[in-house]
Amino acid sequence: MSEIFDLKGFIEKSKPLDLSGIDWSLARQQPVSAAERRILPYFIDVESYTIAYLRALLNTSAIEDVEIADFLSIWAYEESYHGRAIERFLDEAGAGLDPNRARSVQRPRRRLEALQDGAASAVSRLVGPDFVAVHMTWGAIQELTTLNGYRRLAEQTQNEVFAEIVRRIMRDESRHFAFYYHKAEERLARSAKARAVTKFLVNHFWKPVGAGIMPDAEVDFVSLYMFGGERGAVEVAHIDRTISRLPGMAGFDGMSRFVADAEKRRGPEVQHGTRPRRSPALQAG
Ligand SMILES: [Fe+2]
Ligand SMILES: [Fe+2]
Numbered sequence: 001m002s003e004i005f006d007l008k009g010f011i012e013k014s015k016p017l018d019l020s021g022i023d024w025s026l027a028r029q030q031p032v033s034a035a036e037r038r039i040l041p042y043f044i045d046v047e048s049y050t051i052a053y054l055r056a057l058l059n060t061s062a063i064e065d066v067e068i069a070d071f072l073s074i075w076a077y078e079e080s081y082h083g084r085a086i087e088r089f090l091d092e093a094g095a096g097l098d099p100n101r102a103r104s105v106q107r108p109r110r111r112l113e114a115l116q117d118g119a120a121s122a123v124s125r126l127v128g129p130d131f132v133a134v135h136m137t138w139g140a141i142q143e144l145t146t147l148n149g150y151r152r153l154a155e156q157t158q159n160e161v162f163a164e165i166v167r168r169i170m171r172d173e174s175r176h177f178a179f180y181y182h183k184a185e186e187r188l189a190r191s192a193k194a195r196a197v198t199k200f201l202v203n204h205f206w207k208p209v210g211a212g213i214m215p216d217a218e219v220d221f222v223s224l225y226m227f228g229g230e231r232g233a234v235e236v237a238h239i240d241r242t243i244s245r246l247p248g249m250a251g252f253d254g255m256s257r258f259v260a261d262a263e264k265r266r267g268p269e270v271q272h273g274t275r276p277r278r279s280p281a282l283q284a285g
Contacts, residue, residue, distance in 0.1 A: 005182035007067050010175055014074045017081035018168060019088075022161060027092040030159040035225055037095055039153070040086050042222050046146075046210045047083030048103050050076050060124045062132045071179050078172050085165050093159065123201070133187035133194035134201050140184045141202070141243055142209045143177035145255065148235045149209075152226040181246070188247040195248025206254045220262040227259045 054076045063069045090096050124131040147170055154166040188195050211219045227236050236255045243252040 005178055007070065007179070010179060011070060011074060013175070014078060017078070017085050017172065019085060019165070022164060024088075024092040024161065027089055027159065027161040028094050030093075030161065032090070032093045032095050032159055032162070033157070036153075036157060036159075036162070037090075038218075039222050039225055040090055041097055042210060042214055042218055043153075044083040044086050044097070045103065045214065047079055047086070049213055050079040056121070057135060059121055060131060060135065061129050062135055064129070065132060065183075068132070068136075068183060071183075075176055075179070078176070082169050082172070085169065089162055089165055092161070123197075127193070127197050130187070130191050130194035130197060133184060133191070133198045136180050136184035136187055137198050137202055137243070137246060137249065138206065139180035140177060140246070141206060141239070141254070143173055143180050144239050144242060146209055147173040147177055148239060149222075149226040152232065152235065155231075156225075181242075184246055188249070199248050202249070202252070202254065208255075208258055220265055223259060223262050224266060227255070228263060232259065 054072060057063070057072060063072070087097065124134075127134075150166050150170045150173060154163045154170070157163050157166075184198075188198060208219060208223055210222065214222075224232075226232060233256075236259050239255045240253050243254075244250050246252075
């Protein structure tokens with residue numbers, strides 16, 4: 001992707017998730033699978049955690065870039081509607097969540113992740129403005145995996161109402177991905193230091209969306225539901241290939257490594273008929 005990202009167009013097109021025309025009464029007439037009842041609270045939590053991720057970003061020099069600052073406020077606003085739309089769907093389908101459950105932003109953070117965040121802001125200060133490339137690359141991977149994950153949810157659900165909501169959310173995720181990817185490309189292209197730091201940190205520390213705020217078993221379950229098996233492998237290869245095309249990121253294989261490891265942790269008895277893949281070398285390319 002090298003075409004110029006149309007930030008003005010992005011800002012003009014931004015609006016709350018459009019739920020007009022959705023016949024909510026149909027939600028209850030079509031099934032919500034056991035896997036979906038387990039996975040959707042994860043998505044709600046991750047979407048509503050955006051605000052905490054924004055807090056971390058605002059503590060870095062990222063907001064000194066005017067385009068990033070303009071993007072971030074709209075991004076957090078749009079994401080906030082995604083979790084609420086899914087929550088409403090579960091309510092309408094009769095599978096509503098406990099209204100008193102703690103949201104992800106209210107739960108105590110795990111110590112390791114809190115330490116990693118602290119380390120990230122320390123490294124960010126040491127590296128200086130080039131660290132923005134790490135955030136943009138990271139964001140591009142998270143938005144792309146989210147976009148592809150939603151696509152897999154829409155493909156697998158038997159609930160047409162849910163599939164329609166997901167397709168509308170995907171339009172936002174695809175615009176978010178385009179921004180992060182474009183910015184990552186720009187920031188990586190202009191600095192060898194940005195490329196070296198980004199490649200090192202992403203290859204060593206990247207984990208899927210939700211890791212660190214959700215229990216590991218849930219991260220594995222959700223990842224394998226979306227990206228396991230032969231169909232998932234197509235998406236995984238697409239994600240790794242797309243990120244590999246960013247300057248300095250050749251050989252990125254974080255997604256295939258994570259899914260292969262999750263399949264190993266799950267064990268061979270429920271492999272969806274696929275061969276367990278070998279984990280590629282830690283630092284390919
Ligand atoms: Fe989202
Ligand atoms: Fe997004």
